[in-house]
Amino acid sequence: MLDADLAVIGAGLAGCSLIARLRQLNWSGTIALVEAGRGPGGRTATRRRRDRPQWRLDHGAPGFHLDDPLPEGLKALLAPLRENGCLRQAGGTVVTLAMDGSASRAEGAADVEWLEGKPFMASICEALLAMGEGATTQHFGRRIRTLQRDGNHWCLSEDGSDWQLRASRLVLSGSLLAHPRSLAMLDWRQVPLREAVPAGQDPDLDHALDALAQSRAAVRWNLMLDLPLNGDQLPRQIWLTPEAQEHWRVERLVLHPQADNRTGLVMHGLDSGEPITPQTQPVLLKQEEARLRELLPQLLQPWPDLQGACKAAESLGVMRWGASRPLDHPLPQSMQWCDASALGFCGDYVEGPGFGRAEGALRSAVNLAQILVTQAA
Ligand SMILES: Cc1cc2nc3c(=O)[nH]c(=O)nc-3n(C[C@H](O)[C@H](O)[C@H](O)COP(=O)(O)OP(=O)(O)OC[C@H]3O[C@@H](n4cnc5c(N)ncnc54)[C@H](O)[C@@H]3O)c2cc1C
Numbered sequence: 442m443l444d445a446d447l448a449v450i451g452a453g454l455a456g457c458s459l460i461a462r463l464r465q466l467n468w469s470g471t472i473a474l475v476e477a478g479r480g481p482g483g484r485t486a487t488r489r490r491r492d493r494p495q496w497r498l499d500h501g502a503p504g505f506h507l508d509d510p511l512p513e514g515l516k517a518l519l520a521p522l523r524e525n526g527c528l529r530q531a532g533g534t535v536v537t538l539a540m541d542g543s544a545s546r547a548e549g550a551a552d553v554e555w556l557e558g559k560p561f562m563a564s565i566c567e568a569l570l571a572m573g574e575g576a577t578t579q580h581f582g583r584r585i586r587t588l589q590r591d592g593n594h595w596c597l598s599e600d601g602s603d604w605q606l607r608a609s610r611l612v613l614s615g616s617l618l619a620h621p622r623s624l625a626m627l628d629w630r631q632v633p634l635r636e637a638v639p640a641g642q643d644p645d646l647d648h649a650l651d652a653l654a655q656s657r658a659a660v661r662w663n664l665m666l667d668l669p670l671n672g673d674q675l676p677r678q679i680w681l682t683p684e685a686q687e688h689w690r691v692e693r694l695v696l697h698p699q700a701d702n703r704t705g706l707v708m709h710g711l712d713s714g715e716p717i718t719p720q721t722q723p724v725l726l727k728q729e730e731a732r733l734r735e736l737l738p739q740l741l742q743p744w745p746d747l748q749g750a751c752k753a754a755e756s757l758g759v760m761r762w763g764a765s766r767p768l769d770h771p772l773p774q775s776m777q778w779c780d781a782s783a784l785g786f787c788g789d790y791v792e793g794p795g796f797g798r799a800e801g802a803l804r805s806a807v808n809l810a811q812i813l814v815t816q817a818a
Pocket residue numbers: 450451452453454455456475476477478482483484485500501502503504505506583584585586614615616617618661663709762764765766787788789790797798799800802
């Protein structure tokens with residue numbers, strides 16, 4: 442069995458930032474990072490294609506913004522990323538699209554300073570992991586299903602394989618293993634973290650699980666297209682006004698110029714509220730793909746070239762983000778660490794500036810790193 446001082450589940454912004462920040466603060470324990478996906482990024486992951494090695498599409502968050510004042514720890518974490526150029530001010534314009542089909546530079550999403558990963562969003566997590574090198578092992582393609590508390594250790598295992606990891610401390614950077622939404626979505630009978638530590642054993646953990654159970658998350662259906670068009674002069678993001686979002690059930694369109702004179706387009710579709718289960722999901726994916734494709738020419742009227750290119754677009758399918766953003770009931774910062782269970786939480790579901798956004802994931806990781814380092818001192 443593999444062994445580590447700290448196991449971190451999730452290689453999104455929060456998990457990767459936690460590891461990088463711990464190393465910046467000279468935390469010297471061994472760390473094992475475990476991630477279900479094939480690479481780092483989580484909701485800032487970048488889609489690749491087997492048939493086109495150069496192709497990259499940021500199919501989750503295409504960028505993010507930060508609100509001042511930033512904590513010193515976060516500035517220190519991001520400084521090397523800014524210096525080596527993998528975190529930069531986003532190129533291209535951000536525009537809004539109204540119900541009457543008019544496009545303009547306007548307030549709101551279009552009016553903040555967007556940051557993005559270079560050359561693509563997953564580059565940020567890759568660079569954070571490079572900063573976290575040292576006694577860190579990375580385990581991709583491992584979806585943890587079972588958590589067990591064995592004396593003073595955590596035991597992590599998957600379904601259907603012998604792979605196991607034992608660690609003195611555990612951090613969950615995604616909330617799936619702690620949230621009842623896993624039950625309907627994945628056909629699980631009990632929340633894995635609750636199964637590992639029964640109610641009454643750790644009051645801090647009981648409070649944290651109660652708080653998490655109340656939070657709801659937004660579902661997104663993102664249609665991905667490959668267009669035969671050079672997108673260099675096109676806006677980077679087209680945000681629909683709130684009224685238009687409600688009417689068309691689309692939040693925004695994101696354009697990614699590609700190296701081969703083509704353009705990737707991601708259409709961020711909003712959810713209809715129909716129950717999603719392993720049985721309904723394949724049907725819902727098809728329905729959303731058809732709905733979004735049909736709507737696209739109408740939304741692209743202000744950009745005739747783009748509208749024309751859509752006719753020859755190749756669809757790369759729809760990505761369903763089951764929890765694209767937490768919407769409410771943030772986990773209080775005071776509950777980020779449960780001492781009796783040696784268990785921590787970080788991610789965009791933690792309370793504070795940036796809750797529900799990339800910034801919240803970064804801030805929560807910096808905060809948790811400080812807690813762990815202070816404990817070790
Ligand atoms: C479509 C979309 C658009 C967005 N747009 C914006 C935006 O414009 N601005 C902004 O600020 N934010 C945006 N966000 C939100 C932003 O992406 C997130 O806030 C941020 O990336 C969250 O990072 P995280 O590390 O907290 O979580 P995640 O990135 O979700 O990382 C958690 C990781 O844990 C892994 N994991 C979970 N359970 C297990 C398990 N059991 N075993 C192994 N691994 C597991 C997951 O695979 C995942 O990689 C957007 C998100 C989406 C989906």
